[in-house]
Amino acid sequence: MITINNEPKAYTPIFLGTIQHGIRLSLEILIMVGMKRHDEIIETYNVTISAIDLGQLPNIGNEIPISEIIGSELSGFKAKVRPFDVQLQHTVSTELEQLVDLKNVGLYQLLKGQNEMTQTSKIPKLLSNHMILIRQLLGKTQPELANAIGVSEKTIWGIENGSQTISDKFIDKILTVYTDFAESIEVQFDWVSLTFPDLTSKQVINDILKIQPDLFLERPTSQNFYTREMAFAGEKNIYIQDFAPIKNRETQAIEQKYGTTLYLTGKGTRLFEKALLEQNITWRGFFEKARQYRGHLTRLDIAINDKWGLLDMNDLVKAVQEKRFWSKSKSYAVHGNVDDGWTVNFGKSPFVIRAYDKRKEQASKGFDTDVQNRVELELHQDKAEYVIDEWFNHDNNKTLTEITFDILYTYLWFTDKPIEEKLLKADKVRDTIESSVDPMPAWSLLTALGHKMKFIRQPKEQSIERIEKWVLDSVVPSLAVLKKTGHWAEVMEAINSAELSSEQQKLVKTTMINAITQANQKLTINFERPKKKYIETEVQ
Secondary structure (H helix, E strand, O other), X not given: OEEEOOEEEOOEEEEEEEOOOOOOOOOEEEEEEEEEEOOEEEEEEEEEEEHHHHOOOOOOOOEOOEEEEEEEXXXXXXXXXXXXOHHHHOXXXXXXXXXXXXXXXXXXXXXXXXXXXXXXXOOOOOOHHHHHHHHHHHOOOHHHHHHHHOOOHHHHHHHHOOOOOOXXXXXXXXXXXXXXXXXXXXXXXXXXXXXXXXXXXXXXHHHHHOEOHHHEEEEEOOHHHOOEEEEEOOOOOEEEEEOOOEEOOOOOOEEOOOOEEEEEOHHHHHHHXXXXXXXXXXXXXXXXXXXXXXXXXXXXXXXXXXXXXXXOHHHHHHHHHOOOEEEOOOOEEEEEEOXXXXXXXXXXXXXXXXXXXXXXXXXXXXXXXXXXXXXXXXXXXXXXXXXXXXXXXXXXXXXHHHHHHHHHHHHEEEEOOXXXXXXXXXXXXXXXXXXXXXXXXXXXXXXXXXXXXXXEEOOOOOOOHHHHHHHHHHHHHHHHHHHHOOOHHXXXXXXXXXXXXXXXXXXXXXXXXXXXXXXXXXXXXOXXXXXXXXXXXXXX
Protein backbone atom coordinates (compact mmCIF):
# COMPACT_ATOMS: atom_id res chain seq x y z
CA MET A 1 0.00 0.00 0.00
CA ILE A 2 1.28 3.45 -0.93
CA THR A 3 -0.15 6.98 -0.88
CA ILE A 4 0.07 8.94 -4.15
CA ASN A 5 -0.94 12.60 -3.81
CA ASN A 6 -2.90 11.74 -0.63
CA GLU A 7 -4.79 8.89 -2.31
CA PRO A 8 -4.13 5.36 -0.99
CA LYS A 9 -3.22 2.85 -3.71
CA ALA A 10 -2.95 -0.92 -3.48
CA TYR A 11 0.43 -0.91 -5.19
CA THR A 12 3.83 -2.28 -4.28
CA PRO A 13 6.67 0.14 -5.20
CA ILE A 14 9.35 -1.59 -7.28
CA PHE A 15 12.81 -0.17 -8.02
CA LEU A 16 13.35 0.15 -11.79
CA GLY A 17 16.66 1.99 -11.81
CA THR A 18 18.29 5.39 -11.51
CA ILE A 19 17.61 7.83 -14.33
CA GLN A 20 20.27 10.46 -13.77
CA HIS A 21 22.92 10.80 -16.43
CA GLY A 22 25.70 10.00 -14.07
CA ILE A 23 25.33 9.43 -10.37
CA ARG A 24 27.59 11.53 -8.24
CA LEU A 25 27.75 11.71 -4.46
CA SER A 26 24.54 13.52 -3.62
CA LEU A 27 21.97 13.81 -0.87
CA GLU A 28 19.16 13.35 -3.40
CA ILE A 29 18.94 11.06 -6.40
CA LEU A 30 16.38 10.59 -9.13
CA ILE A 31 15.02 7.06 -9.54
CA MET A 32 12.32 5.27 -11.50
CA VAL A 33 9.66 3.52 -9.44
CA GLY A 34 7.18 1.00 -10.83
CA MET A 35 3.77 0.44 -9.24
CA LYS A 36 3.21 -3.30 -9.10
CA ARG A 37 -0.14 -4.99 -8.64
CA HIS A 38 -0.91 -8.65 -9.31
CA ASP A 39 2.55 -9.32 -10.79
CA GLU A 40 2.21 -6.47 -13.29
CA ILE A 41 3.73 -2.98 -13.49
CA ILE A 42 0.66 -0.70 -13.70
CA GLU A 43 2.44 2.67 -13.99
CA THR A 44 5.81 4.28 -13.35
CA TYR A 45 7.03 7.46 -11.64
CA ASN A 46 10.34 9.32 -11.83
CA VAL A 47 10.84 10.50 -8.27
CA THR A 48 13.42 12.45 -6.30
CA ILE A 49 14.31 10.64 -3.11
CA SER A 50 16.70 11.14 -0.21
CA ALA A 51 19.79 8.99 -0.74
CA ILE A 52 20.31 8.83 3.03
CA ASP A 53 16.73 7.67 3.69
CA LEU A 54 16.87 5.14 0.84
CA GLY A 55 20.17 3.76 2.06
CA GLN A 56 21.64 0.93 0.04
CA LEU A 57 20.49 1.11 -3.57
CA PRO A 58 18.19 -1.86 -4.18
CA ASN A 59 18.57 -4.30 -7.05
CA ILE A 60 16.36 -3.59 -10.02
CA GLY A 61 13.03 -5.33 -9.53
CA ASN A 62 13.21 -5.30 -5.72
CA GLU A 63 10.54 -3.74 -3.53
CA ILE A 64 11.52 -0.38 -2.00
CA PRO A 65 10.11 1.06 1.25
CA ILE A 66 8.38 4.14 -0.23
CA SER A 67 5.35 5.24 1.75
CA GLU A 68 4.27 8.35 -0.16
CA ILE A 69 4.70 10.10 -3.52
CA ILE A 70 3.61 13.70 -4.08
CA GLY A 71 3.92 16.09 -7.02
CA SER A 72 3.02 16.27 -10.71
CA GLU A 73 4.53 15.75 -14.16
CA LEU A 74 5.23 19.47 -14.42
CA SER A 75 6.69 20.12 -10.99
CA GLY A 76 8.22 16.67 -10.56
CA PHE A 77 7.53 13.94 -8.00
CA LYS A 78 9.10 13.44 -4.58
CA ALA A 79 9.04 10.30 -2.48
CA LYS A 80 9.15 9.61 1.25
CA VAL A 81 10.65 6.43 2.66
CA ARG A 82 9.34 4.38 5.58
CA PRO A 83 11.69 4.06 8.58
CA PHE A 84 13.95 1.04 8.30
CA ASP A 85 16.84 -0.68 10.02
CA VAL A 86 19.30 1.91 11.39
CA GLN A 87 22.18 -0.41 10.54
CA LEU A 88 21.56 0.20 6.84
CA GLN A 89 22.06 3.93 7.32
CA HIS A 90 25.68 3.34 8.33
CA THR A 91 26.35 1.77 4.94
CA VAL A 92 25.00 4.75 2.98
CA SER A 93 28.31 6.51 2.40
CA THR A 94 30.00 3.31 1.23
CA GLU A 95 27.15 2.46 -1.11
CA LEU A 96 27.07 5.98 -2.57
CA GLU A 97 30.76 5.73 -3.39
CA GLN A 98 30.04 2.55 -5.30
CA LEU A 99 27.28 4.33 -7.23
CA VAL A 100 29.71 6.77 -8.83
CA ASP A 101 30.56 4.32 -11.62
CA LEU A 102 27.01 3.17 -12.29
CA LYS A 103 25.16 4.22 -15.43
CA ASN A 104 21.85 5.97 -15.48
CA VAL A 105 19.69 2.88 -15.11
CA GLY A 106 21.78 0.84 -12.74
CA LEU A 107 23.28 -2.62 -13.10
CA TYR A 108 22.42 -4.90 -15.99
CA GLN A 109 19.86 -6.92 -14.08
CA LEU A 110 16.44 -8.12 -15.08
CA LEU A 111 13.26 -7.17 -13.32
CA LYS A 112 12.16 -9.39 -10.47
CA GLY A 113 15.53 -11.10 -10.28
CA GLN A 114 15.05 -13.10 -13.47
CA ASN A 115 18.26 -14.52 -14.89
CA GLU A 116 16.91 -14.81 -18.41
CA MET A 117 13.97 -13.76 -20.57
CA THR A 118 13.77 -16.93 -22.60
CA GLN A 119 13.29 -20.54 -21.83
CA THR A 120 15.92 -23.04 -22.89
CA SER A 121 15.64 -23.02 -26.68
CA LYS A 122 12.42 -24.80 -27.46
CA ILE A 123 11.27 -24.54 -31.05
CA PRO A 124 7.63 -25.53 -31.70
CA LYS A 125 7.37 -28.96 -33.30
CA LEU A 126 6.13 -28.86 -36.89
CA LEU A 127 3.00 -30.94 -37.41
CA SER A 128 0.90 -32.13 -40.35
CA ASN A 129 -1.29 -28.98 -40.36
CA HIS A 130 1.86 -26.88 -40.64
CA MET A 131 2.88 -28.80 -43.76
CA ILE A 132 -0.54 -28.26 -45.29
CA LEU A 133 -0.32 -24.54 -44.48
CA ILE A 134 3.17 -24.28 -46.03
CA ARG A 135 1.97 -25.96 -49.22
CA GLN A 136 -1.06 -23.67 -49.38
CA LEU A 137 1.17 -20.62 -48.94
CA LEU A 138 3.36 -21.85 -51.80
CA GLY A 139 0.30 -22.56 -53.93
CA LYS A 140 1.49 -26.08 -54.79
CA THR A 141 -0.16 -29.49 -55.02
CA GLN A 142 1.39 -32.50 -53.30
CA PRO A 143 2.94 -33.79 -56.57
CA GLU A 144 4.26 -30.34 -57.50
CA LEU A 145 5.92 -29.80 -54.11
CA ALA A 146 7.40 -33.33 -54.07
CA ASN A 147 8.87 -32.87 -57.56
CA ALA A 148 10.30 -29.43 -56.75
CA ILE A 149 12.19 -30.44 -53.59
CA GLY A 150 13.19 -33.91 -54.78
CA VAL A 151 11.16 -36.20 -52.51
CA SER A 152 8.50 -38.75 -53.24
CA GLU A 153 4.84 -37.81 -53.33
CA LYS A 154 4.36 -40.50 -50.68
CA THR A 155 6.60 -38.49 -48.32
CA ILE A 156 4.44 -35.37 -48.66
CA TRP A 157 1.28 -37.43 -48.24
CA GLY A 158 2.68 -39.17 -45.15
CA ILE A 159 3.67 -35.86 -43.51
CA GLU A 160 0.27 -34.31 -44.15
CA ASN A 161 -1.68 -37.25 -42.73
CA GLY A 162 0.54 -37.37 -39.65
CA SER A 163 2.18 -40.75 -40.25
CA GLN A 164 5.59 -39.20 -40.94
CA THR A 165 7.45 -36.51 -39.02
CA ILE A 166 8.88 -33.29 -40.48
CA SER A 167 12.66 -33.10 -40.23
CA ASP A 168 14.89 -30.03 -40.28
CA LYS A 169 16.44 -31.38 -43.47
CA PHE A 170 13.02 -31.48 -45.13
CA ILE A 171 12.25 -27.84 -44.21
CA ASP A 172 15.72 -26.78 -45.36
CA LYS A 173 14.98 -28.32 -48.78
CA ILE A 174 11.81 -26.23 -49.08
CA LEU A 175 13.63 -23.03 -48.06
CA THR A 176 16.45 -23.77 -50.53
CA VAL A 177 14.10 -24.30 -53.48
CA TYR A 178 11.61 -21.54 -52.67
CA THR A 179 13.93 -18.62 -51.96
CA ASP A 180 11.08 -16.10 -51.73
CA PHE A 181 9.53 -18.20 -48.98
CA ALA A 182 12.94 -18.39 -47.25
CA GLU A 183 12.92 -14.58 -47.15
CA SER A 184 9.27 -14.26 -46.18
CA ILE A 185 10.11 -13.53 -42.53
CA GLU A 186 12.74 -10.93 -41.69
CA VAL A 187 14.12 -9.57 -38.42
CA GLN A 188 15.46 -6.02 -38.17
CA PHE A 189 15.93 -3.24 -35.64
CA ASP A 190 13.16 -0.63 -35.74
CA TRP A 191 14.07 1.69 -32.85
CA VAL A 192 17.28 2.17 -30.90
CA SER A 193 17.94 4.65 -28.10
CA LEU A 194 21.13 4.75 -26.06
CA THR A 195 22.18 6.90 -23.11
CA PHE A 196 25.82 7.95 -22.73
CA PRO A 197 26.50 9.37 -19.23
CA ASP A 198 29.93 10.81 -20.09
CA LEU A 199 29.43 12.32 -23.56
CA THR A 200 27.93 15.40 -25.17
CA SER A 201 25.78 15.28 -28.30
CA LYS A 202 28.67 16.46 -30.47
CA GLN A 203 30.88 13.69 -29.12
CA VAL A 204 28.15 11.15 -29.93
CA ILE A 205 27.94 12.50 -33.49
CA ASN A 206 31.72 12.42 -33.98
CA ASP A 207 32.72 9.29 -32.05
CA ILE A 208 29.64 7.04 -32.06
CA LEU A 209 27.68 7.89 -35.21
CA LYS A 210 30.61 9.25 -37.24
CA ILE A 211 28.26 11.40 -39.31
CA GLN A 212 29.24 14.87 -40.50
CA PRO A 213 28.34 17.30 -37.67
CA ASP A 214 27.22 20.08 -40.01
CA LEU A 215 24.33 17.90 -41.17
CA PHE A 216 22.71 18.27 -37.73
CA LEU A 217 20.46 21.16 -36.78
CA GLU A 218 21.00 22.45 -33.23
CA ARG A 219 17.92 23.69 -31.40
CA PRO A 220 16.68 24.08 -27.80
CA THR A 221 14.49 21.47 -26.14
CA SER A 222 12.92 20.85 -22.75
CA GLN A 223 12.25 17.13 -23.14
CA ASN A 224 13.62 14.52 -20.75
CA PHE A 225 15.42 17.11 -18.58
CA TYR A 226 17.65 18.10 -21.54
CA THR A 227 18.18 21.60 -22.93
CA ARG A 228 19.62 20.95 -26.42
CA GLU A 229 18.73 18.76 -29.37
CA MET A 230 20.80 17.89 -32.46
CA ALA A 231 18.57 16.63 -35.30
CA PHE A 232 19.91 15.08 -38.51
CA ALA A 233 18.63 17.17 -41.45
CA GLY A 234 16.38 18.96 -38.96
CA GLU A 235 14.05 15.95 -38.65
CA LYS A 236 13.38 13.66 -35.72
CA ASN A 237 14.68 10.48 -37.31
CA ILE A 238 18.24 10.53 -35.99
CA TYR A 239 18.61 12.97 -33.12
CA ILE A 240 20.54 13.47 -29.91
CA GLN A 241 19.50 15.33 -26.77
CA ASP A 242 21.89 16.73 -24.18
CA PHE A 243 22.71 19.91 -22.21
CA ALA A 244 23.74 23.11 -23.97
CA PRO A 245 26.87 24.76 -22.49
CA ILE A 246 26.12 27.61 -20.09
CA LYS A 247 28.23 30.50 -18.80
CA ASN A 248 28.99 30.63 -15.11
CA ARG A 249 27.78 34.03 -13.89
CA GLU A 250 30.53 34.33 -11.32
CA THR A 251 33.57 33.09 -13.25
CA GLN A 252 32.24 33.73 -16.80
CA ALA A 253 33.65 30.30 -17.69
CA ILE A 254 31.73 28.04 -20.06
CA GLU A 255 30.44 24.99 -18.19
CA GLN A 256 29.40 21.77 -19.90
CA LYS A 257 27.10 19.26 -18.23
CA TYR A 258 27.59 15.73 -19.53
CA GLY A 259 25.03 13.07 -20.34
CA THR A 260 23.17 12.51 -23.60
CA THR A 261 20.65 10.21 -25.26
CA LEU A 262 20.77 9.09 -28.88
CA TYR A 263 17.50 8.27 -30.65
CA LEU A 264 17.20 6.26 -33.87
CA THR A 265 13.52 6.03 -34.81
CA GLY A 266 12.06 3.50 -37.27
CA LYS A 267 13.08 5.57 -40.28
CA GLY A 268 16.21 6.67 -38.43
CA THR A 269 17.49 3.08 -38.14
CA ARG A 270 17.17 2.69 -41.93
CA LEU A 271 19.01 5.96 -42.51
CA PHE A 272 21.73 5.04 -40.01
CA GLU A 273 22.19 1.65 -41.68
CA LYS A 274 23.38 3.62 -44.71
CA ALA A 275 26.10 5.12 -42.51
CA LEU A 276 26.97 1.69 -41.07
CA LEU A 277 27.27 0.28 -44.56
CA GLU A 278 29.60 3.06 -45.68
CA GLN A 279 31.73 2.61 -42.54
CA ASN A 280 31.76 -1.17 -43.08
CA ILE A 281 30.35 -1.70 -39.57
CA THR A 282 27.62 -4.13 -38.52
CA TRP A 283 24.99 -3.44 -35.88
CA ARG A 284 26.88 -5.79 -33.61
CA GLY A 285 30.04 -3.75 -34.07
CA PHE A 286 28.10 -0.56 -33.39
CA PHE A 287 26.76 -1.85 -30.06
CA GLU A 288 30.21 -3.06 -29.07
CA LYS A 289 31.58 0.43 -29.70
CA ALA A 290 28.68 2.02 -27.79
CA ARG A 291 29.48 -0.11 -24.76
CA GLN A 292 33.10 1.00 -24.89
CA TYR A 293 31.76 4.54 -24.33
CA ARG A 294 29.54 3.31 -21.44
CA GLY A 295 26.44 3.47 -23.60
CA HIS A 296 23.34 1.86 -22.12
CA LEU A 297 20.22 0.93 -24.06
CA THR A 298 17.06 2.68 -22.95
CA ARG A 299 14.91 1.21 -25.73
CA LEU A 300 15.31 -1.43 -28.41
CA ASP A 301 12.55 -2.39 -30.85
CA ILE A 302 13.02 -5.59 -32.86
CA ALA A 303 10.66 -6.00 -35.83
CA ILE A 304 9.59 -9.35 -37.26
CA ASN A 305 8.34 -8.68 -40.79
CA ASP A 306 5.78 -11.08 -42.23
CA LYS A 307 6.04 -10.50 -45.98
CA TRP A 308 4.13 -13.61 -47.03
CA GLY A 309 0.94 -12.95 -45.15
CA LEU A 310 1.51 -15.92 -42.90
CA LEU A 311 -0.43 -14.16 -40.16
CA ASP A 312 -3.93 -12.78 -40.59
CA MET A 313 -4.63 -9.89 -38.23
CA ASN A 314 -8.39 -10.55 -38.37
CA ASP A 315 -7.73 -14.10 -37.14
CA LEU A 316 -5.33 -12.84 -34.48
CA VAL A 317 -7.83 -10.28 -33.14
CA LYS A 318 -10.58 -12.92 -33.14
CA ALA A 319 -8.29 -15.22 -31.14
CA VAL A 320 -7.75 -12.46 -28.57
CA GLN A 321 -11.49 -11.77 -28.33
CA GLU A 322 -12.21 -15.49 -27.86
CA LYS A 323 -9.44 -15.89 -25.25
CA ARG A 324 -7.48 -18.24 -27.49
CA PHE A 325 -4.09 -16.99 -26.33
CA TRP A 326 -1.69 -17.09 -23.41
CA SER A 327 0.64 -14.24 -22.47
CA LYS A 328 3.06 -13.81 -19.59
CA SER A 329 1.60 -10.34 -19.16
CA LYS A 330 -2.03 -10.09 -18.06
CA SER A 331 -2.55 -6.80 -19.89
CA TYR A 332 -3.49 -6.51 -23.54
CA ALA A 333 -5.30 -4.03 -25.79
CA VAL A 334 -6.86 -4.15 -29.25
CA HIS A 335 -7.03 -1.05 -31.49
CA GLY A 336 -8.24 -0.37 -35.02
CA ASN A 337 -10.74 -2.03 -37.33
CA VAL A 338 -11.00 -4.30 -40.36
CA ASP A 339 -10.71 -1.46 -42.91
CA ASP A 340 -7.85 0.54 -41.39
CA GLY A 341 -6.00 -2.41 -39.88
CA TRP A 342 -5.70 -3.91 -36.41
CA THR A 343 -3.08 -3.43 -33.71
CA VAL A 344 -2.83 -5.70 -30.67
CA ASN A 345 -0.53 -4.92 -27.72
CA PHE A 346 0.49 -7.42 -25.05
CA GLY A 347 2.15 -6.17 -21.87
CA LYS A 348 3.43 -2.79 -20.70
CA SER A 349 6.83 -1.17 -20.34
CA PRO A 350 9.53 -2.44 -19.94
CA PHE A 351 8.41 -5.13 -22.40
CA VAL A 352 5.63 -5.00 -24.97
CA ILE A 353 4.79 -7.35 -27.83
CA ARG A 354 2.87 -5.64 -30.62
CA ALA A 355 1.27 -7.16 -33.73
CA TYR A 356 -0.26 -4.99 -36.45
CA ASP A 357 -1.17 -4.72 -40.13
CA LYS A 358 1.93 -3.01 -41.53
CA ARG A 359 0.63 -2.68 -45.07
CA LYS A 360 -2.53 -0.86 -44.02
CA GLU A 361 -0.58 1.27 -41.55
CA GLN A 362 1.76 2.42 -44.33
CA ALA A 363 -1.12 2.88 -46.80
CA SER A 364 -2.77 5.30 -44.36
CA LYS A 365 0.39 7.43 -44.66
CA GLY A 366 0.41 7.19 -48.45
CA PHE A 367 3.27 4.68 -48.69
CA ASP A 368 3.60 1.12 -49.99
CA THR A 369 5.54 -1.75 -48.43
CA ASP A 370 6.25 -5.40 -49.15
CA VAL A 371 5.61 -6.22 -45.47
CA GLN A 372 2.04 -7.38 -44.82
CA ASN A 373 2.11 -7.79 -41.04
CA ARG A 374 4.63 -6.98 -38.34
CA VAL A 375 5.26 -8.32 -34.85
CA GLU A 376 7.42 -6.03 -32.70
CA LEU A 377 9.27 -6.63 -29.46
CA GLU A 378 9.55 -3.29 -27.66
CA LEU A 379 12.14 -3.62 -24.89
CA HIS A 380 13.20 -0.95 -22.42
CA GLN A 381 16.15 -0.54 -20.07
CA ASP A 382 17.54 -3.86 -18.78
CA LYS A 383 15.19 -5.90 -20.96
CA ALA A 384 16.87 -4.32 -23.98
CA GLU A 385 20.33 -4.85 -22.50
CA TYR A 386 19.51 -8.51 -21.94
CA VAL A 387 19.02 -9.08 -25.67
CA ILE A 388 22.40 -7.57 -26.52
CA ASP A 389 24.05 -9.49 -23.67
CA GLU A 390 22.65 -12.73 -25.07
CA TRP A 391 23.76 -11.77 -28.57
CA PHE A 392 27.31 -11.16 -27.34
CA ASN A 393 27.32 -14.37 -25.27
CA HIS A 394 29.62 -16.67 -27.24
CA ASP A 395 28.81 -19.59 -24.95
CA ASN A 396 25.24 -19.97 -26.21
CA ASN A 397 26.26 -19.17 -29.82
CA LYS A 398 22.78 -17.83 -30.64
CA THR A 399 22.00 -15.48 -33.48
CA LEU A 400 19.88 -12.39 -32.85
CA THR A 401 17.08 -14.02 -34.84
CA GLU A 402 17.11 -17.10 -32.60
CA ILE A 403 17.07 -14.92 -29.47
CA THR A 404 14.17 -12.88 -30.85
CA PHE A 405 12.00 -15.91 -31.56
CA ASP A 406 12.95 -17.57 -28.27
CA ILE A 407 11.59 -14.50 -26.46
CA LEU A 408 8.45 -14.42 -28.62
CA TYR A 409 7.81 -18.10 -28.00
CA THR A 410 8.39 -17.69 -24.27
CA TYR A 411 6.05 -14.73 -23.78
CA LEU A 412 3.13 -15.23 -26.19
CA TRP A 413 1.23 -18.20 -27.58
CA PHE A 414 -2.00 -18.59 -29.58
CA THR A 415 -4.23 -21.66 -29.64
CA ASP A 416 -6.98 -22.98 -31.93
CA LYS A 417 -9.51 -23.27 -29.07
CA PRO A 418 -10.35 -21.12 -26.03
CA ILE A 419 -8.16 -21.83 -22.99
CA GLU A 420 -10.09 -22.98 -19.94
CA GLU A 421 -9.78 -20.84 -16.84
CA LYS A 422 -8.49 -23.77 -14.77
CA LEU A 423 -5.56 -24.21 -17.16
CA LEU A 424 -4.54 -20.60 -16.60
CA LYS A 425 -4.31 -21.31 -12.86
CA ALA A 426 -2.11 -24.40 -13.21
CA ASP A 427 1.37 -24.49 -11.63
CA LYS A 428 3.09 -24.71 -15.00
CA VAL A 429 0.63 -22.79 -17.12
CA ARG A 430 2.53 -22.81 -20.40
CA ASP A 431 3.38 -26.53 -20.34
CA THR A 432 -0.17 -27.37 -19.33
CA ILE A 433 -1.66 -25.33 -22.18
CA GLU A 434 0.66 -26.80 -24.81
CA SER A 435 -0.16 -30.34 -23.72
CA SER A 436 -3.92 -29.67 -23.60
CA VAL A 437 -4.77 -27.31 -26.47
CA ASP A 438 -3.51 -27.37 -30.06
CA PRO A 439 -1.65 -24.24 -31.20
CA MET A 440 -2.86 -21.80 -33.85
CA PRO A 441 -1.12 -23.19 -36.97
CA ALA A 442 -0.07 -19.81 -38.41
CA TRP A 443 1.41 -18.53 -35.12
CA SER A 444 3.29 -21.72 -34.26
CA LEU A 445 4.58 -21.93 -37.85
CA LEU A 446 5.83 -18.34 -37.56
CA THR A 447 7.79 -19.13 -34.38
CA ALA A 448 9.11 -22.42 -35.80
CA LEU A 449 10.28 -21.01 -39.14
CA GLY A 450 11.54 -17.82 -37.52
CA HIS A 451 14.63 -19.53 -36.14
CA LYS A 452 15.73 -20.24 -39.71
CA MET A 453 15.23 -16.69 -41.00
CA LYS A 454 17.73 -13.84 -41.27
CA PHE A 455 18.51 -10.62 -39.45
CA ILE A 456 18.71 -7.97 -42.16
CA ARG A 457 19.47 -4.32 -42.59
CA GLN A 458 17.89 -2.10 -45.23
CA PRO A 459 19.98 1.04 -45.80
CA LYS A 460 17.97 4.03 -46.97
CA GLU A 461 19.16 7.34 -48.34
CA GLN A 462 18.08 10.57 -46.68
CA SER A 463 15.78 12.00 -49.35
CA ILE A 464 13.04 14.46 -50.14
CA GLU A 465 10.55 11.71 -51.02
CA ARG A 466 8.09 12.81 -48.34
CA ILE A 467 8.15 16.43 -49.52
CA GLU A 468 7.92 15.33 -53.17
CA LYS A 469 4.90 13.13 -52.49
CA TRP A 470 3.13 15.91 -50.61
CA VAL A 471 3.78 18.32 -53.50
CA LEU A 472 2.50 15.85 -56.09
CA ASP A 473 -0.61 14.96 -54.10
CA SER A 474 -1.57 18.30 -52.60
CA VAL A 475 0.20 21.14 -54.40
CA VAL A 476 0.44 20.20 -58.08
CA PRO A 477 -3.33 20.34 -58.73
CA SER A 478 -3.43 23.91 -57.39
CA LEU A 479 -0.34 24.87 -59.41
CA ALA A 480 -1.99 23.52 -62.55
CA VAL A 481 -4.93 25.86 -61.97
CA LEU A 482 -2.59 28.85 -61.54
CA LYS A 483 -0.66 27.93 -64.69
CA LYS A 484 -3.80 27.63 -66.81
CA THR A 485 -5.12 30.96 -65.52
CA GLY A 486 -1.94 32.87 -66.39
CA HIS A 487 -0.32 33.14 -62.92
CA TRP A 488 2.67 30.85 -63.51
CA ALA A 489 5.24 33.68 -63.68
CA GLU A 490 4.29 34.87 -60.20
CA VAL A 491 4.62 31.30 -58.87
CA MET A 492 8.12 30.83 -60.32
CA GLU A 493 9.24 34.21 -59.00
CA ALA A 494 7.99 33.29 -55.51
CA ILE A 495 9.81 29.92 -55.65
CA ASN A 496 13.10 31.52 -56.72
CA SER A 497 12.96 34.19 -54.01
CA ALA A 498 11.76 31.93 -51.18
CA GLU A 499 13.94 31.82 -48.05
CA LEU A 500 14.59 28.37 -46.62
CA SER A 501 14.48 27.70 -42.91
CA SER A 502 17.44 26.08 -41.13
CA GLU A 503 15.67 22.71 -41.26
CA GLN A 504 15.02 23.04 -45.00
CA GLN A 505 18.62 24.07 -45.70
CA LYS A 506 19.88 21.00 -43.84
CA LEU A 507 17.53 18.82 -45.89
CA VAL A 508 18.79 20.33 -49.14
CA LYS A 509 22.39 19.71 -48.13
CA THR A 510 21.83 16.09 -47.09
CA THR A 511 19.96 15.44 -50.33
CA MET A 512 22.64 16.99 -52.59
CA ILE A 513 25.76 15.37 -51.16
CA ASN A 514 26.31 11.75 -52.09
CA ALA A 515 27.65 10.30 -48.84
CA ILE A 516 26.66 11.09 -45.27
CA THR A 517 29.65 9.77 -43.34
CA GLN A 518 33.17 10.93 -42.77
CA ALA A 519 34.41 7.55 -43.98
CA ASN A 520 32.97 7.87 -47.48
CA GLN A 521 36.12 9.33 -49.06
CA LYS A 522 38.08 6.14 -48.39
CA LEU A 523 35.51 3.76 -49.88
CA THR A 524 35.15 2.63 -53.49
CA ILE A 525 31.83 0.78 -53.13
CA ASN A 526 28.85 2.03 -55.12
CA PHE A 527 26.18 2.86 -52.59
CA GLU A 528 23.52 4.00 -55.06
CA ARG A 529 21.30 1.08 -54.06
CA PRO A 530 19.13 2.42 -51.24
CA LYS A 531 16.42 -0.26 -51.66
CA LYS A 532 18.72 -3.28 -51.42
CA LYS A 533 18.61 -5.34 -48.22
CA TYR A 534 21.68 -6.87 -46.62
CA ILE A 535 21.86 -9.88 -44.36
CA GLU A 536 23.56 -8.73 -41.17
CA THR A 537 26.72 -10.61 -40.28
CA GLU A 538 26.08 -11.77 -36.71
CA VAL A 539 29.48 -13.25 -35.87
CA GLN A 540 32.66 -11.19 -35.92
